């Protein structure tokens with residue numbers, strides 16, 4: 175895409191001043207729009223390579239016409255302003271960006287610049303640390319007297335977002351620093367990221383629950399950290415590498431690599447692949463080696479960062495507008511390849527969503543053969559992004575097009591761009607089907623939804639079979655010998671049309687004249703094994719059953735939260751039926767609904783989806799039939815061994831050490847029950863400042879009252 179853009183735009187060298195001015199303005203606006211989507215919404219609409227190309231062109235224009243540089247130019251700025259909804263944190267030492275190197279020459283030039291600046295001898299090579307450039311988001315952690323007091327995102331470099339409560343849920347980040355050599359004020363900085371396997375697993379769960387699916391681990395990490403509901407952050411597998419610092423009352427070392435060693439001792443994860451290099455050759459060798467190892471690293475990196483090792487030299491070198499002079503990021507080329515789009519298939523999911531999939535002429539991208547790419551939804555094909563703005567410069571995707579396919583890490587391949595010069599003359603805009611390709615029902619788009627859905631929920635075989643496949647899938651009933659293929663066949667032959675049919679199969683088979691045993695591919699043993707596998711699942715864990723119901727937005731995680739909260743299927747069903755009574759009203763005011771909505775980690779969208787499910791009599795009937803055939807085991811209660819398990823706790827007053835959501839999530843994880851009011855059954859009341867009537871009540875009833883610190887001590891934090 176970099177190339178196709180350059181082919182259509184005039185060479186910067188040939189631009190006249192007025193032309194340059196117009197283009198500068200256009201590029202700046204476009205870059206600002208991408209910055210907002212990337213940094214604030216965690217949802218970019220173009221590839222990093224495409225974005226970098228825009229920046230490079232803007233920089234080239236500014237080099238030729240320096241008076242176009244203003245303080246508002248994107249070349250002078252870092253990131254984007256903090257998003258609304260977060261408290262702001264001023265960085266005492268700004269958090270800047272890095273200059274980029276895209277070639278070996280750029281790296282040589284970087285080292286030369288340093289030598290000239292420091293006036294080093296011709297044969298004197300500054301030692302350089304080479305660090306993997308983790309593709310996550312940067313974070314600043316402030317420790318005072320060794321205790322974590324504040325965490326902030328980079329924001330625009332000067333003002334970041336306060337994410338202290340979120341950060342306290344990340345295991346890699348110590349709440350207190352270790353060792354003796356701890357400066358009184360100490361700001362540690364590094365990258366929050368997500369392992370590729372955790373990202374894929376999370377996306378899979380999100381997709382199952384019909385929730386936001388992230389484009390890559392970086393966006394996923396950023397989206398997970400920047401959550402107003404801390405319990406969501408706590409449920410996401412975030413990790414952290416430390417690699418630099420902000421304000422430091424004293425420096426415990428005088429080299430970059432010495433500082434990294436100190437960080438390791440202080441209790442941080444430091445990237446083990448970092449290397450101290452003595453020559454440019456060393457540096458480039460490191461770059462190529464880690465480039466080769468990239469796929470096996472476990473986390474995404476988008477290049478290597480080189481830093482001058484001596485801190486006194488770093489100090490002398492200082493900064494240019496938005497980046498240090500003593501460091502540079504050597505970027506990897508994006509993994510892209512060009513191929514032809516042979517067709518677009520529509521898949522119908524269990525919730526009736528019509529999802530377009532690109533069928534590509536097979537092509538190798540970054541060492542992997544790619545034949546399919548996701549096309550997300552009909553707007554995406556048209557060149558319209560989630561926010562209604564253009565993507566790919568508004569170019570649509572047509573069957574027959576030559577397209578640029580891109581893989582970032584292990585993510586599902588995407589179509590990064592269309593090569594318009596190669597579009598066949600007869601290519602027609604793609605017409606998205608308005609009926610379900612499986613059952614023929616109308617497929618409609620709801621207002622504010624990008625997805626078109628089949629309306630034939632009750633009759634659509636795609637939905638019914640997808641629901642059944644989900645019902646027997648690994649995290650649900652997980653029945654051996656009953657996979658996608660068998661479900662499809664049994665459905666087509668009318669043997670299994672709804673979940674309960676699975677458990678009555680044997681009874682019906684005994685009475686039937688056409689036996690399962692006589693089917694092709696089946697014998698006595700396989701039928702016996704199948705029935706045994708089904709019987710083995712007549713007793714099922716509550717969370718598996720809840721997950722198996724296929725309620726929108728209820729993935730494995732939410733199913734577990736619900737199971738843990740309600741304990742038994744009877745409790746769960748009764749509560750949901752009670753909540754469903756209020757579903758018609760504008761605001762659901764039933765106590766059962768309030769209780770559901772108050773479960774840590776369950777938000778309104780999930781609560782509404784569950785209630786909606788129970789408000790539909792056909793669903794309740796199907797569940798009732800199923801429950802006559804199976805037995806549901808009560809939910810396992812979490813960790814028995816903790817000092818607060820089975821205790822009932824009430825938090826009151828204004829808390830300063832943690833947010834209420836956070837306190838609740840932690841307490842529940844340790845097996846405590848968190849209640850809203852004080853009674854004789856209450857074991858502890860944790861009172862913050864200005865605690866009122868609940869504290870009085872606790873005193874009156876003789877319930878133990880703890881300060882926040884007492885509580886932390888009690889749970890061993």
Ligand SMILES: NC(=O)c1ccc[n+]([C@@H]2O[C@H](COP(=O)([O-])OP(=O)(O)OC[C@H]3O[C@@H](n4cnc5c(N)ncnc54)[C@H](O)[C@@H]3O)[C@@H](O)[C@H]2O)c1
Pocket residue numbers: 208209211212213218219220221222223225226252253270271272305306307308309310311312328364365417418476479503
């Ligand atoms: N696709 C889009 O729409 C879009 C929009 C904006 C930015 N971007 C992408 O974001 C990046 C530019 O943003 P940027 O200003 O954050 O710069 P950058 O990512 O190029 O470099 C600076 C960042 O690198 C990170 N980093 C990782 N490991 C490091 C290490 N060992 N030492 C020091 N820093 C390390 C830090 O977070 C630091 O802030 C580019 O890759 C760009 O393509 C994409």
Ligand SMILES: [Zn+2]
Pocket residue numbers: 522610611612613614615628629630634635636637
């Ligand atoms: Zn259908």
